[in-house]
Structures are given as structure tokens and as C-alpha cells.
Amino acid sequence: MNHTGTRLDESRVIRAPHGSTLSCKSWLSEAAMRMLMNNLDPAVAEHPQALVVYGGIGRAARNWECFDKIVEVLKRLEDDETLLVQSGKPVGVFKTHSDAPRVLIANSNLVPHWANWEHFNELDKKGLMMYGQMTAGSWVYIGSQGIVQGTYETFVAVAKQHFGGKAEGRWILTGGLGGMGGAQPLAATMAGFSMLAVECDESRIDFRLRTRYVDKKAATLDEALGIIEDANAMGRAVSVGLLGNAADVFAELVKRGITPDVVTDQTSAHDPLNGYLPQGWTLAEAKAMRAKDEAAVVKAAKASMAVQVEAMLALQKAGAATLDYGNNIRQMAFDVGVQNAFDFPGFVPAYIRPLFCEGIGPFRWVALSGDPEDIYKTDAKVKELIPNDPHLHNWLDMARERIAFQGLPARICWVGLKDRARLAKAFNDMVKNGEVKAPIVIGRDHLDSGSVASPNRETEAMQDGSDAVSDWPLLNALLNTAGGATWVSLHHGGGVGMGFSQHAGVVIVADGSDAAEKRLGRVLWNDPGTGVMRHADAGYDTAQDCAREQGLDLPMLENK
Amino acid sequence: MNHTGTRLDESRVIRAPHGSTLSCKSWLSEAAMRMLMNNLDPAVAEHPQALVVYGGIGRAARNWECFDKIVEVLKRLEDDETLLVQSGKPVGVFKTHSDAPRVLIANSNLVPHWANWEHFNELDKKGLMMYGQMTAGSWVYIGSQGIVQGTYETFVAVAKQHFGGKAEGRWILTGGLGGMGGAQPLAATMAGFSMLAVECDESRIDFRLRTRYVDKKAATLDEALGIIEDANAMGRAVSVGLLGNAADVFAELVKRGITPDVVTDQTSAHDPLNGYLPQGWTLAEAKAMRAKDEAAVVKAAKASMAVQVEAMLALQKAGAATLDYGNNIRQMAFDVGVQNAFDFPGFVPAYIRPLFCEGIGPFRWVALSGDPEDIYKTDAKVKELIPNDPHLHNWLDMARERIAFQGLPARICWVGLKDRARLAKAFNDMVKNGEVKAPIVIGRDHLDSGSVASPNRETEAMQDGSDAVSDWPLLNALLNTAGGATWVSLHHGGGVGMGFSQHAGVVIVADGSDAAEKRLGRVLWNDPGTGVMRHADAGYDTAQDCAREQGLDLPMLENK
Ligand SMILES: NC(=O)c1ccc[n+]([C@@H]2O[C@H](COP(=O)([O-])OP(=O)(O)OC[C@H]3O[C@@H](n4cnc5c(N)ncnc54)[C@H](O)[C@@H]3O)[C@@H](O)[C@H]2O)c1
Ligand SMILES: NC(=O)c1ccc[n+]([C@@H]2O[C@H](COP(=O)([O-])OP(=O)(O)OC[C@H]3O[C@@H](n4cnc5c(N)ncnc54)[C@H](O)[C@@H]3O)[C@@H](O)[C@H]2O)c1
The missing domain is CATH 3.40.50.10730 (Urocanase like domains)
Known part of the structure; x- marks a missing residue:
């Protein structure tokens, strides 16, 4: 094997398995495997044979040898083990426990003084790194x-x-x-x-x-x-x-x-x-x-x-x-x-921040069955649970009508702290009751309320000047790991390039089990919760109001 | 309250409680509280009234209001809750579970392009940040x-x-x-x-x-x-x-x-x-x-x-x-x-790296009882469990004779992958059997085998040129969180200053319980394990041999 591995293999055509038959030992590792594969589906990825999913050179795995090995490891992974992925390479499997993530990912992170494209490219060429963008290297891209x-x-x-x-x-x-x-x-x-x-x-x-x-x-x-x-x-x-x-x-x-x-x-x-x-x-x-x-x-x-x-x-x-x-x-x-x-x-301070203050951002889910009907059923469930939001209903209708699914059927919906855990638990019930044909994977973009520090984009012009403070996304990743997400990732350089952002991803599987229900309840509350917390700490009234309304426990809030 | 809070309070004299009476709801949160306080003990810290523990302006909490609030929260923290600390400020409490960390900490982290002293100092002055050094902000400094x-x-x-x-x-x-x-x-x-x-x-x-x-x-x-x-x-x-x-x-x-x-x-x-x-x-x-x-x-x-x-x-x-x-x-x-x-x-490539290849580094523990006898008993236990290491025995003897304890009695010992979990489990048994008077806190410096990326120091001149890759310490922190450490921290700029390092801390409590035994077995195996993994991946023979001998599961190793 070439030290840098095989980056381009024209012969490769990857598609995630559909249906309810497992190739892994549980739905948690199965979900990771299918979502990795789905990221490289020709209908999803920009240049799948080079492992490039989107956003320039945003990859799903470092090279084809690493891809194969990740799949191999996921197939043998036990439900108390965790796979570590370092810039797209499967570097270790360690014993954890059933409520811990099955995969932990760190992509493209560089010590700040060296965090530039020149140094990254040097390492990338040596086969030591990979650019993960946001959802490319964290296996929850769902196409356009x-x-x-x-x-x-x-x-x-x-x-x-x-x-x-x-x-x-x-x-x-x-x-x-x-x-x-x-x-x-x-x-x-x-x-x-x-x-x-x-x-x-x-x-x-x-x-x-x-x-x-x-x-x-x-x-x-x-x-x-x-x-x-x-x-x-x-x-x-x-x-x-x-x-x-x-x-x-x-x-x-x-x-x-x-x-x-x-x-x-x-x-x-x-x-x-x-x-x-x-x-x-x-x-x-x-x-x-x-x-x-x-x-x-x-x-x-x-x-x-x-x-x-x-x-x-x-x-x-x-x-x-x-x-x-x-x-x-x-x-x-x-x-x-x-x-x-x-x-x-930038578009965030101009148009998006008010949404972030309530933890509203790009919540998304994917039907592991591969059956579009499963998504249509979840669409209906969302309308049922959030009945008085015509804007949201309109979006769901237009999406169904005008957006062709790419790869595994998926849906995205900008919802916030007050809704995410509720929806996730309802989806878990649908899996449990057999209303959908297989488990549902739930995740989001790294571009979200509590998961990114990016002073030229998501955190541009924060009210208190804390644009560059990246403690927040790190805490987000640690908390989602503690809460029991299925996979968690920490990336650098997504969206705006090397040196300019740090961000975290989270994906969690609703497999219909009671254990999953608990994990979903924690993770999908905590995750948008950190976004509201971050904006409340920065002094945004909307966020502080939302925190109080939703009963977030922010110890220093009353002193503001 | 001044927006930046009180940084200097000459009236403050902090010492950790000794003995076996709890002020918190469990030994896990109690340990965090005592170790935070111990970091500010006048016998331990360089400038305790300014919250400065060591290393320039390495602090334990952002300001005295934050210190008080952290203590208050730790006292009320439930055993399925997790406190988030952002650069020394307690920003949120979230529901997790009993095997999750009780505290998650991110200190001094800045998006790389802004990761310099000028920007840090600006934020620090605004009250938005704190310099955590390594063990200052992660509450496991034990004096000189x-x-x-x-x-x-x-x-x-x-x-x-x-x-x-x-x-x-x-x-x-x-x-x-x-x-x-x-x-x-x-x-x-x-x-x-x-x-x-x-x-x-x-x-x-x-x-x-x-x-x-x-x-x-x-x-x-x-x-x-x-x-x-x-x-x-x-x-x-x-x-x-x-x-x-x-x-x-x-x-x-x-x-x-x-x-x-x-x-x-x-x-x-x-x-x-x-x-x-x-x-x-x-x-x-x-x-x-x-x-x-x-x-x-x-x-x-x-x-x-x-x-x-x-x-x-x-x-x-x-x-x-x-x-x-x-x-x-x-x-x-x-x-x-x-x-x-x-x-x-630098001293690491010249003298320390061979030790890191076997996961050997600054393992340390603290007797929460405050009783030096507890440490002497653990000293004896170490000698018993590692009988054929005269160098180590000599160290323990000299340390006992010549090193005055500062604050809570503590011991440090450079041991590696093959010994850490073993020692920790033995300490847990000593707590269980009442051989020591209170639980033992086990941790390490961030300067360790798998927990730091610092190209001018710990990762200077790595064999494969991966000095600046900081995926490794991030994975270390995520894995220790997943494994159930008691508190986990992610810092930037320790030792060598802003822009030049990223590193992770871990502390875990041996409270004598069976649950702790399981967590100790995982975390104190995984933590040095990531160090051996990181050096094996960089191509060091000693690390690859150690990984094979100890049975680490490193999926890509055989392909090297
Ligand atoms: N605001 C957001 O939410 C958001 C989300 C995703 C991506 N982005 C950013 O948007 C950018 C695009 O992302 P993408 O995934 O579409 O990347 P991409 O690399 O897949 O697409 C970029 C496209 O630009 C074209 N292009 C390059 N130079 C051009 C030129 N001079 N004139 C005309 N076309 C040119 C390329 O041919 C390519 O098709 C990235 O920088 C990404 O980080 C922003
Ligand atoms: N290699 C390691 O393992 C390791 C470990 C810890 C610290 N360090 C590094 O060592 C340095 C010292 O750490 P520390 O905790 O002792 O810091 P400190 O700030 O507590 O002590 C520094 C000392 O240097 C003195 N000093 C400053 N300028 C001086 C000058 N021009 N001449 C003489 N004395 C001067 C100060 O008075 C002070 O006492 C830090 O940079 C730290 O990051 C290295």
C-alpha cells in the first residue's frame, strides 16, 4: 500500500444498503455505516470516486483503504465499543459502554499557529490528514x-x-x-x-x-x-x-x-x-x-x-x-x-442569528429503510406535533413536491430547542410501533446554534465580541458525547476554510428502543440547549427569554 | 456586579475540606469541588487571591463570582447531571447519566486565525475568557x-x-x-x-x-x-x-x-x-x-x-x-x-518521547481525606504492584523524604499503559476496603502521551511530521468523556502560549464503588492507550510494539 493510500478509484460505486437487514451488530453501527456510504452515493456526493462529498475537497474518509477499514470495523463493532476516526482514518477501537457513542471523529484539526491551507495541504499530501468540511467527514450530508x-x-x-x-x-x-x-x-x-x-x-x-x-x-x-x-x-x-x-x-x-x-x-x-x-x-x-x-x-x-x-x-x-x-x-x-x-x-448576523437564539437550526433526519414513504410519514408527524406553523407546513409541502431525494430519503426542517427532542421521541415511537420500516437517523449541520465558532460566518459580530471563542463548540461535542449521541465529531476549517472555524457534529439513531428514547431525550434537548446557552451568555435577550421559558439551567444567567 | 467580575480579592483564603464528610451529593462532585479549591490553596497556588494557580496567569476560575457559583452548583449537582464550564465560568447544567462526566470544561479555546495573545488579552479584559494553562483550569494541579x-x-x-x-x-x-x-x-x-x-x-x-x-x-x-x-x-x-x-x-x-x-x-x-x-x-x-x-x-x-x-x-x-x-x-x-x-x-524529542511511546507520563493521584498516611499507603501499593522497578521505588522513597505535600496530599509517578488501570483499580479497592480514609482522585498533566498537540514541545519533530495535527487530543477528550471520566477538559495555549498548543485533561474518582471500578478500568486504559495509538500511527516502533504487546485494537496498524 502506498503510504498516502488510494485517493481516486474510478471503479468504486458506493450505495448504502436499504431495508431492515443488518450487516452490523446493531442499528447504531449499521447507521454509521449506511450514512458513511450514503455520503458517497453517486446521487449524493460531488466526486464520490475521490471520496469527495461536497464543499471543495470535503471528504467522507481519508482514502479508500481507510473507507474499507471503517466499514470492516463497523461490521464487527460491539455495542460497548467505540471507534475513533482521525481525519478520515480509523485509528483505534476502545471499550466504552452502551450509552456512549459508537464513533468519535476528529477531522482536519490543527494547532492554531499552523492552521492554514499551506500546512494542511502539506499534511494532506503526505496522507496524514483529510478535509472534513462539516457533514462530509461526519457522515450526515444529505445532498442539496x-x-x-x-x-x-x-x-x-x-x-x-x-x-x-x-x-x-x-x-x-x-x-x-x-x-x-x-x-x-x-x-x-x-x-x-x-x-x-x-x-x-x-x-x-x-x-x-x-x-x-x-x-x-x-x-x-x-x-x-x-x-x-x-x-x-x-x-x-x-x-x-x-x-x-x-x-x-x-x-x-x-x-x-x-x-x-x-x-x-x-x-x-x-x-x-x-x-x-x-x-x-x-x-x-x-x-x-x-x-x-x-x-x-x-x-x-x-x-x-x-x-x-x-x-x-x-x-x-x-x-x-x-x-x-x-x-x-x-x-x-x-x-x-x-x-x-x-x-x-454575512448572512448570519443579518438574517439567521435570531433563529439561533432559540436553538433553531438545520435539524434533519434520514430513513435507513431507504423508503420515501417513511419520510412522508415523518413529515405528517411533524405537522401533527407542530400544528400552528403555516410556514413550516408550507416548507414540508414544497419540499415533498419539488425536492428529489438523493440517496437515502431525508428531510430537513429548521426547528429549535422546544421541538427537537419532542420530534425525535415521536420518531422513535414510530420505529417501535412499526409505523416506519427501519430506524431513523437524526442529525444536523455543524452550522447550527451551539455547535460552531466561525467569526466570518456563524459567529460574526456577536453582541459581546466573543466571535472567536471556540470553547462553545468543544463543550457542545463533549456534552453530546456525554449524553449518548451515536456519533460525534469535532472539525476545523469547515465552510470558511483552514484557520477560520471550529465546529461539532452530532448524529443519533432512533432505533425504537427505550434506551434510545432516553438518549434522544437528552441529546436532542442538550444540543440545541447549548446554542441557546451560548447566545444567552453573549447577551441576546431572545436567547435569555428562551432559556427561562424552556427552563434551561444556566447558573450565571440571573446575574446578567 | 462589574461585567468583568472580581479578579482580585485579598480577603479570600481557600482550602479544600479534608475528611470524609460530604458537602456535595456524591464523591464525584465533591472531588471536583475539593480539587478546584485545592488548586487555590495558599500552599499550592502562586497567586491564589487572583485565582492564579501557576504558569503566568493560569487560573482555576474566571473570577470570584464564577468560583462561588461553581462551588454552589457542584453542591447541588445530581449524579445524572453535568456542569459545563467555559473558560472558568459555569455556563450550564444539563441532564446526562451516572456514567457520564460530572463536569466538562473548555478553557481558552480560540478559532485559530484569532488564536494569539493580543486577541486573548482583549477578551480576557472584557471578562469573556480565562487562561487555563494545563492543570490550573482543569483542577488537578498538585503544586510543584x-x-x-x-x-x-x-x-x-x-x-x-x-x-x-x-x-x-x-x-x-x-x-x-x-x-x-x-x-x-x-x-x-x-x-x-x-x-x-x-x-x-x-x-x-x-x-x-x-x-x-x-x-x-x-x-x-x-x-x-x-x-x-x-x-x-x-x-x-x-x-x-x-x-x-x-x-x-x-x-x-x-x-x-x-x-x-x-x-x-x-x-x-x-x-x-x-x-x-x-x-x-x-x-x-x-x-x-x-x-x-x-x-x-x-x-x-x-x-x-x-x-x-x-x-x-x-x-x-x-x-x-x-x-x-x-x-x-x-x-x-x-x-x-x-x-x-x-x-x-526541546526536551520531549530529546528525552521524553520514548516514554510517551509506551503511554508513560505524569500519572498522579490525590487523597481526598487530606491525610498523608493515605498517600503513603498508596505508595506501598505501587511498590507492591510494580515490584521490579528500582528506579520507580527510588523515586517514591525520595519523594516521601524530600517533597513536602502542598494542600491535599498527592503523589505523582510516571507509569504507562500497562500499569495505570491496574493501579487505579487497586486504589479503588483500598477505598472500598477502608484501607484509605476517603476516595482517591486520579488524573494527570495535559503534558502526556496522547493528550496534547504542541509542535514546539510535546509533539516537536514527530517522526511522520504530524506535529501540528490536533485531532489526537480532541479524540482523547471525547473518548475519556465516553468512557466515564469524572471531569474532562479541552484547553488551548497551555505551556507554550496562545496559538501553540491544544490539549486535554482527565480526572477520575476512585470512590470504592463497583461502578467506579468499571469506569477506572476503561478510562485509565483508554487514556494512555490513545497515546500509544498516536505514536504508533506516527510510525514509532516502540509504540507499535507496545500496542501489539498490550493488545490495543488499532485497525490500520497491520498495514504499516
Ligand atoms: N452559508 C452556508 O450555509 C453555506 C453552506 C454550505 C457551504 N457554504 C460555502 O459555500 C461554498 C460553496 O460550497 P459548495 O459545497 O457548493 O462547494 P463546491 O466546491 O461543491 O462548489 C463550488 C462551485 O463553484 C464553482 N466555481 C468555482 N470558481 C468559480 C468561478 N470563478 N466562477 C464560477 N463558478 C466557480 C465550481 O465549479 C463549483 O461548482 C463553500 O465555500 C462553502 O463553505 C456556505
Ligand atoms: N517542560 C515542562 O514540563 C513544563 C512544565 C510546566 C511549565 N513549563 C513552562 O515553564 C514556564 C514556567 O512555568 P511556571 O509555572 O514556573 O511559571 P511562573 O510564571 O509561575 O514562573 C515563572 C518565573 O520566572 C520568573 N521570571 C520571569 N522573568 C524572568 C527573568 N527575566 N529572569 C529571571 N526570572 C524571571 C518569574 O518571576 C517567575 O517566578 C512556563 O512557560 C511553562 O509553560 C514547562
Whole structure:
């Protein structure tokens, strides 16, 4: 075996087993195995044969040897053992107990002074590391649906804040139709906006056309603008994928004096080596240069990002609601001299933080049976348990109608402290009663209320200035481990890249047992609870009110 | 209450309760409370009224309000609850279960891009953070004894490597007699060396005289050298505390052409603002300037460190065995232009790593009864269980004879994977059988085999280049949480300062119960096990052999 292992194997096609037959010794390890495999399902992952799930080079396992070994270990894992995974490599199996997690994961973590892409890439090349992004390395990515809800919520909030709630006749400019960015056109049209999304890789546009996330493809800016104009004239929202370089197109719009209503971006700017195509380069040229001269690629990419950010600033000045959608493009431009790069806000402080204050974030679940009917039944259960939330009901209906499942059927729903444990226990009952055909896996994104420190994104502009304090996600991971989650992960660098974030993941299995019911009750209360706690500690009234209402035990709260 | 709370309260004198009466609801929470208090015992802590335990500004709690609240919460904590402590502040209490930790701690953690002293100090001043060092914020500091054994082991290894095992007639030059550094003179004479220790704060020298850690005090270099010469002439080893500035004295020795046999340093160089006195300044001047102009202090301190490191390099050239003893002074000097600062090695790769490969490190335990007899009984038990290790027996005898207990009686012993769980279970039996008067608390330093990533110290020059990978300490903390340790902590910046390390602590209580026996068996096997795992993964033969011998389950090992 090559010291660095096999990173690319064109022959591999991974799909999680469906149905209720176990290949592992329990549903807990079975769930970990299926979710790892599901992350690499060709319908889910961006480049499964390279183990890349989404977000640049976000991987599910370090290499194929490690993948095989993880599966092998999960198959033999006892219910009082815990597997340790270090940057995608299964490094140890230790005795714990039945209420402890079955898998503990740490991905991409570097001592701060060395926490940059240069050092990471060096280690990655030596076969010592892997980039885990958020849900790639923690095995709970569910394809583009995961991000549709978040993006939809954001666009709805934008419409409310800037356009009196009316998105009709308005359009959003963005870049990137990758793993996460591909959700943008669907979320936009769901929210009533038209969208022009610039993407440099035609295969990405075609993939989004196939899955019905984008409506049309255009080869030129004029063509794209024409499609949007026509739709607007007919009172309809349309989304267009424009083949091109975002830096070019954004700058061209400034030049022409055309101002979109909303401007954002979801190229993989957080990773200037692998995630952003410099202006004037073809994809093939970029690929060759990455192998030959990394520094040159990074330099060219950052220069183009500066052009794009300059254009975003100009469009903001011209009246567009401009927001950073969490890819760290402002920091990259700032690094190469765009001093006012941070003049447009990140989406979290602008639109999402009020939700975080109540522990509301991207709660999600997956039917291990593989049967879409199981998800539809849980959809109905959610409506039943949360009867008076038309926004949520509307989301569930639209999701069912317009979002194709990818891999194992899954659902996402932004719900908070007051609802998560309740829903989870109800799902566990459904498993117990046989209403669904197999256990349900419950998890969330790392981008959540209590699980991330990321000063350019989730924790940007915290009220007390504690943006960079990462004690919080670490406590979150420790507490979820203590509570008995099925797997827990600690990552670095997700979303915004090396050096800029630390975050924790949690996944827990509802297998219908009484033991699971207790664990679900603890973990899915504690997990959003830490989010409310973190925001209450930072001084947010909404969070302090929520803590009091829900009876959280925050010892220093009364002294505030 | 002031937003930043009370940092200094001259009226406070804290001592842990002794005896077997509980103030908390169980021995687990009682142990946490007593160990927190013991960290602030005037006999243990460097500046207890400022909550400073050791190592510059390493604190046990964020401020006195937080201290009081932690104690209050521990007294009411149920045996299925877990207290979360964020940089010394008790932020939440959550339901877990009886085999979960009672306290989970995260101290001083910052997102890497912001992980520097400037940003830390800003947050610290706002009352949002606290520096936890290693065992200060994780409540298992046991005074200078803790470090004596490590320093002793190191000096013995130095004598073996450089002087054929004979230290007689040889002397060590060092700086700093603080919380940890104060152990140097005792460790040196135990190992057979004389020592000249330069310390700028006379009260520190006097404190070490009182506790019998240093033999003599000198006011001038001539006086100090005279004392050492006289002792050498009489075939004896002596230690001298010289009042002065280490940079001055080290440089003066170079100028005079006097070369010690061994050179090292333990000023708090890792913290240039608070830990190192610039040349030509008085303590009072430094205190005033710290309040007035932080940047000026840091600049002056680093300039003096550069002088000291230049002198250390010159002495190395002249033939002295020169080593960095883990205070990051090389990095500080390097930062201000001493390009060859790293020409002398750190003590870990030079002398300690072979021990880490077998999971051997600073295992320690504390008698909650407060009765020294309990420790003497455990000493005897260790000898009984590890009968064929004269080195270890010798240590236990010397420790008993020459080391005064500080606060709760405690013992430290460098033992590894094959012994820790065995000893712990035997201690638990002693509690069960009433051989000792109260439960025993078992822990370790964060400076241990599997619990730290610190590329300038514990993980310097790893064989595979993985020095900066911090997945390992994070996995260690998660696994110890899963295994049922009593409290677990994740820290940043201990030892070498902000940005340069990430590390985990673990403490577990032997309360004599069967449940504790199971937890001890898991945690004190798993904890050193992760150290052997980490070194086996890095390719060290000794670690791989140890893993195989001890039957560790390391899935990828056979492929190496
Ligand atoms: N705010 C959020 O909630 C959130 C969520 C997920 C991801 N993100 C961030 O969004 C970014 C995108 O994530 P992803 O998973 O879609 O990544 P991805 O790597 O799968 O997709 C990025 C896409 O951008 C395209 N691209 C790169 N350079 C371009 C250029 N110059 N012009 C046009 N297109 C270009 C690529 O071809 C690719 O399709 C990441 O930085 C990620 O961290 C934000
Ligand atoms: N290698 C190890 O195992 C290990 C263990 C613990 C601590 N350390 C490191 O050693 C250092 C010391 O730790 P500590 O707990 O003793 O810290 P401390 O702050 O308690 O003591 C430092 C001492 O140095 C003195 N000092 C400062 N500047 C001086 C100068 N210019 N000349 C002479 N004396 C000076 C101070 O007066 C103080 O007494 C820290 O950096 C710590 O991280 C290493």
C-alpha cells in the first residue's frame, strides 16, 4: 500500500444498503455505516470516486483503504465499543459502554499557529490528514436538500427585510452551483425570486438541471438576462445557470450598470487552491496548475476573488442587498488588499442569528429503510406535533413536491430547542410501533446554534465580541458525547476554510428502543440547549427569554 | 456586579475540606469541588487571591463570582447531571447519566486565525475568557511536586545521554523558580546535579527555600558560583537561587567564558506580557507598564529573551547540553530575529518521547481525606504492584523524604499503559476496603502521551511530521468523556502560549464503588492507550510494539 493510500478509484460505486437487514451488530453501527456510504452515493456526493462529498475537497474518509477499514470495523463493532476516526482514518477501537457513542471523529484539526491551507495541504499530501468540511467527514450530508431549507429561509428573510416580503419580479445574482451552492436556484424560486447563477463547470449546471434545482442553462450573459426578463414579464420566477466565471460576470454587470436586487456568492472561495477558478483559466488549466504550482493558483484565485468582491461592493453601492453566504470570500479579498471587503454583511448576523437564539437550526433526519414513504410519514408527524406553523407546513409541502431525494430519503426542517427532542421521541415511537420500516437517523449541520465558532460566518459580530471563542463548540461535542449521541465529531476549517472555524457534529439513531428514547431525550434537548446557552451568555435577550421559558439551567444567567 | 467580575480579592483564603464528610451529593462532585479549591490553596497556588494557580496567569476560575457559583452548583449537582464550564465560568447544567462526566470544561479555546495573545488579552479584559494553562483550569494541579518527577526524569536522561550517567560534580544553569520552574533545583539535586537558578522575584526564591525545593539563596553571580564550587569540592550537589534577571546572568556567563554542563530555562517566556521580566526593569516597573502599555512590555520582553537565547546558543557551542524546557522561549526569540533559535532541541524529542511511546507520563493521584498516611499507603501499593522497578521505588522513597505535600496530599509517578488501570483499580479497592480514609482522585498533566498537540514541545519533530495535527487530543477528550471520566477538559495555549498548543485533561474518582471500578478500568486504559495509538500511527516502533504487546485494537496498524 502506498503510504498516502488510494485517493481516486474510478471503479468504486458506493450505495448504502436499504431495508431492515443488518450487516452490523446493531442499528447504531449499521447507521454509521449506511450514512458513511450514503455520503458517497453517486446521487449524493460531488466526486464520490475521490471520496469527495461536497464543499471543495470535503471528504467522507481519508482514502479508500481507510473507507474499507471503517466499514470492516463497523461490521464487527460491539455495542460497548467505540471507534475513533482521525481525519478520515480509523485509528483505534476502545471499550466504552452502551450509552456512549459508537464513533468519535476528529477531522482536519490543527494547532492554531499552523492552521492554514499551506500546512494542511502539506499534511494532506503526505496522507496524514483529510478535509472534513462539516457533514462530509461526519457522515450526515444529505445532498442539496440540506442546504435548500437554510437558503430558502435566508432568501425569505431578505425579501421581508428589504422588499416588504414581496420577492416577485426581483432577481438574485450569485456564483457557484456546487454541492451546496446548487441549492440556491431552487431556494430562490421557492422564495419567489428569479436567479442568475454563474458557474464555470458545465457539468455542475447540467447536474442541477437533471435534479430540477435549476430551470434553465445559458451560455451568454445576454441570454441569461433575457430569460429572467421574459419570466418577470410573465410574473414568474425563473432560475438560470450561466456558464462563465463569476468574477467576469459580476464585473461585467457593474460595467453595464445593471443592478440585481440581491447579490451573493457560493463558489468555494474558502479554498483558493481547489475551490475557485481564476479568471481567464479553463478548468483543465486549473487542474494542471494545481499539480504544478500551488502558490500560483492561490495567487491567481485570490486576485480574481478581489475582482468579484469589488464588483459586489459596487453593486451594493448601486442598491443591491448584498450578503456573504458563508464562503469567506470577503476575507480572501481582504487578504489581497480589498480593505472594505467586509462592508457587506454575512448572512448570519443579518438574517439567521435570531433563529439561533432559540436553538433553531438545520435539524434533519434520514430513513435507513431507504423508503420515501417513511419520510412522508415523518413529515405528517411533524405537522401533527407542530400544528400552528403555516410556514413550516408550507416548507414540508414544497419540499415533498419539488425536492428529489438523493440517496437515502431525508428531510430537513429548521426547528429549535422546544421541538427537537419532542420530534425525535415521536420518531422513535414510530420505529417501535412499526409505523416506519427501519430506524431513523437524526442529525444536523455543524452550522447550527451551539455547535460552531466561525467569526466570518456563524459567529460574526456577536453582541459581546466573543466571535472567536471556540470553547462553545468543544463543550457542545463533549456534552453530546456525554449524553449518548451515536456519533460525534469535532472539525476545523469547515465552510470558511483552514484557520477560520471550529465546529461539532452530532448524529443519533432512533432505533425504537427505550434506551434510545432516553438518549434522544437528552441529546436532542442538550444540543440545541447549548446554542441557546451560548447566545444567552453573549447577551441576546431572545436567547435569555428562551432559556427561562424552556427552563434551561444556566447558573450565571440571573446575574446578567 | 462589574461585567468583568472580581479578579482580585485579598480577603479570600481557600482550602479544600479534608475528611470524609460530604458537602456535595456524591464523591464525584465533591472531588471536583475539593480539587478546584485545592488548586487555590495558599500552599499550592502562586497567586491564589487572583485565582492564579501557576504558569503566568493560569487560573482555576474566571473570577470570584464564577468560583462561588461553581462551588454552589457542584453542591447541588445530581449524579445524572453535568456542569459545563467555559473558560472558568459555569455556563450550564444539563441532564446526562451516572456514567457520564460530572463536569466538562473548555478553557481558552480560540478559532485559530484569532488564536494569539493580543486577541486573548482583549477578551480576557472584557471578562469573556480565562487562561487555563494545563492543570490550573482543569483542577488537578498538585503544586510543584507534579513537575519534580518530570524534571527529575529529564535530568536523569540528560546525565545518561551526555555524562555516562554520572551527574556528580556537574551543574545546571536555568531561569525561573515559579510554580513549575521551582521544581528544578530539587529535581536537579535528586538527580545528582548542582543547579544555579536565576529568578528575578525574591519572594519566589524565599518560597522555594521554605518548601525545601532550593538549598541556598545568593545575591550575586560570584556568590552563587562560589557556593556551587564549594559543594562540588566536597562531592555534594547544591542548588542556589540567584536573585537577578536570567538574560543578564546568562549573557554574563558567556562573557566570562564560564560554561555550565547543562543549560535550560523555565521563566514564563510563553507569555511575554505577564511572564517574563525585561532586562533593566524592576518588578514594580513591569507591573505599572503592563497596565499602561502592553505592546511596550511585550516588545521589551521579547528583546530580552532574544539576548537570553543568544546566550544559550553560545553556551551550547561552548559545550553545554542545552535544552528548551517547554516554555516556548525559542519561538519568542525566533519571532524577533534569532534565526537559529531552534538549534537547541526541546526536551520531549530529546528525552521524553520514548516514554510517551509506551503511554508513560505524569500519572498522579490525590487523597481526598487530606491525610498523608493515605498517600503513603498508596505508595506501598505501587511498590507492591510494580515490584521490579528500582528506579520507580527510588523515586517514591525520595519523594516521601524530600517533597513536602502542598494542600491535599498527592503523589505523582510516571507509569504507562500497562500499569495505570491496574493501579487505579487497586486504589479503588483500598477505598472500598477502608484501607484509605476517603476516595482517591486520579488524573494527570495535559503534558502526556496522547493528550496534547504542541509542535514546539510535546509533539516537536514527530517522526511522520504530524506535529501540528490536533485531532489526537480532541479524540482523547471525547473518548475519556465516553468512557466515564469524572471531569474532562479541552484547553488551548497551555505551556507554550496562545496559538501553540491544544490539549486535554482527565480526572477520575476512585470512590470504592463497583461502578467506579468499571469506569477506572476503561478510562485509565483508554487514556494512555490513545497515546500509544498516536505514536504508533506516527510510525514509532516502540509504540507499535507496545500496542501489539498490550493488545490495543488499532485497525490500520497491520498495514504499516
Ligand atoms: N452559508 C452556508 O450555509 C453555506 C453552506 C454550505 C457551504 N457554504 C460555502 O459555500 C461554498 C460553496 O460550497 P459548495 O459545497 O457548493 O462547494 P463546491 O466546491 O461543491 O462548489 C463550488 C462551485 O463553484 C464553482 N466555481 C468555482 N470558481 C468559480 C468561478 N470563478 N466562477 C464560477 N463558478 C466557480 C465550481 O465549479 C463549483 O461548482 C463553500 O465555500 C462553502 O463553505 C456556505
Ligand atoms: N517542560 C515542562 O514540563 C513544563 C512544565 C510546566 C511549565 N513549563 C513552562 O515553564 C514556564 C514556567 O512555568 P511556571 O509555572 O514556573 O511559571 P511562573 O510564571 O509561575 O514562573 C515563572 C518565573 O520566572 C520568573 N521570571 C520571569 N522573568 C524572568 C527573568 N527575566 N529572569 C529571571 N526570572 C524571571 C518569574 O518571576 C517567575 O517566578 C512556563 O512557560 C511553562 O509553560 C514547562
